[in-house]
Amino acid sequence: MSKSDFLSRAEQMHSDLGPALCLAKWKQVSLHLPTGLNNSCYHPPLHRIPIEDIGRNPGALHNTPHKKEQRNLMLAGVKPAECSYCWNMEAHDKLSDRHYRSGEPWAAVDFDKIKNSTGDEDVIPSYVEVNFNNVCNLACSYCSPQFSSTWQQETDRHGAYPTLVPHNAPEHFSGDRKPIPARQHNPYVEAFWDWWPTLYPELEHFRMTGGEPLLDRNTYRVFDYVLANPSAKLHLNVTSNFSVDEKSWQKYLAYMKQLCNGRIEHFMQYVSLDAWGAQAEYIRHGLDFDLLWDRVNQFLTQVPSYSSLTFIITMNNLSVSSLAQLLAGILELRKKHSTTYQRVWFDTPVLREPAWQSLQTLGESYAVRLDAVKNYMSAHLETPAAPFKGFKDYEVARLDRDIAWMRSGQDLDQSQHLADFYRFFSEADHRHGTNFLQVFPEMRSWWAECEYHARQT
Ligand code: SF4
Secondary structure, eight states: OOOOHHHHHHHHHHHHSTTTOOTHHHHEEEEETTTTEEESSSSSOOEEOOHHHHTTOGGGGTSOHHHHHHHHHHHTTOOOGGGHHHHHHHHTTOOOHHHHHHHSHHHHTTHHHHHTSOSOSOOOOSEEEEEOOOOOSOEETTOOTTTOHHHHHHHHHHOOBOSSSOBTOGGGGOGGGSOOOTTSOOHHHHHHHHHHHHHGGGOSEEEEESSOGGGOHHHHHHHHHHHHSOEEEEEEEEEEOSOSOHHHHHHHHHHHHHHTTTTEEEEEEEEEOOSSHHHHHHHEETOOHHHHHHHHHHHHHHSOSSEEEEEEOOBOTTTTTTHHHHHHHHHHHHHHHOSSSOOEEEEOOBOOSSGGGSGGGSOHHHHHHHHHHHHHHHTTBOBTTBTTSSBOHHHHHHHHHHHHHHHGGGGSOOHHHHHHHHHHHHHHHHHHTOOHHHHOGGGHHHHHHHHHHHHHO
16 A cells, blocks of 8 residues: 555655754644643643733734744754653654644645744744633543533532642642633633634634533634635634533534535544543543444534544553454444545544553553554555555554553653552542443453552552
8 A cells, every 4th residue: 555645744744854843833823712821732731821912912822932932942953842742752763743743734835934934923823723611511531620610610529639749639720720711701712803813814724622612602603704704725623522412412513514515625523532432431521422422423424525523532541441442433434434535533642641641651461452453453454445444554653653652651660650540540430439440340450550559658
């Protein structure tokens, strides 16, 4: 099978970019408007948007002084420490997200302009992710009150989790770390809507995350704007847990049918799912897996054109057991719904925080399980004779780099992380009425190891 364009472009960027440049630092932004924070892609830590700048220049939502400093470092060939996610991948001789992202057309088109810039210019990004508010009906294990009002309610009621450093402590999410509630005036959301008429004509990818966007009135304000101002180059994206109430779901589906009817280039539906069945429900508290899977099929059937669906599988230590089942389910969806183009995608970014849920906490026997998943994928690659029905070469490459990163943790002392895993999920079981060993019986000896470390400290 010939190499995909996506992989070829990333390899080209590997030789063109030099040691530190990443076009995503200019062309991409993730905006967290409830807290007034942003980052370039979603890997570097979030940093504050100076509130004093956005009134006179709403473009300062993206072009912060901090980001301009990082751009200057990159242009000087210096790797910014905040991009360690990519440097770690590259240290293992893998292509990193900076190669993949910079190789995509929305970024690559400005390669020469960026290479010859000073780093101090204001830039209008072409790839924007935005979180308007933190209203969410789920409390996923690795999320926080910053992104989920359900988490916020739980910690307001029960307090922090008893990990070594108390986790998701309500005190931590106070002051300027406290999300501005959806019902209150938010100056960052106001600046966003001031910026929107300037931003919209440049946009090639616009993605709404959350909180849960299907519950957010700003989502439907964007949809109404797009319906009134169709854009032939716009890739509109929404990340959802697909678990909202039926009325919200039907409203959303009705908008989808209008939008995916020639009003935009393409609609990408992102669905967050990290495992299969009860294990997925355990990771994402409040999720109904069967309902989600049914809605995935509804979406793919009832919104048949100008649209695709991508599963975001955030690879964590609770994903390993049922990853093969999840990928087999995705393969079935591909066979059923992808006939003239690929409608079902997935990505496998690794989870780094909280550290107790990282793949790196697991030993070699779990890495071997992922090797088996990788071999299964390699044995079911897409072929020219059966297009869209198999896995892609770069999907195998991404899992391969996850496994390499996982194995690099085997030399590190994980005892504190194992102890925290036990403390966190024991408390979660207590609060949620769940039972780790009933859901993950195959992880019994690992759980015992975690308990042992928790009792030592
Ligand atoms: S983390 Fe990687 S992809 Fe993201 S901005 Fe930094 S170098 Fe680019």
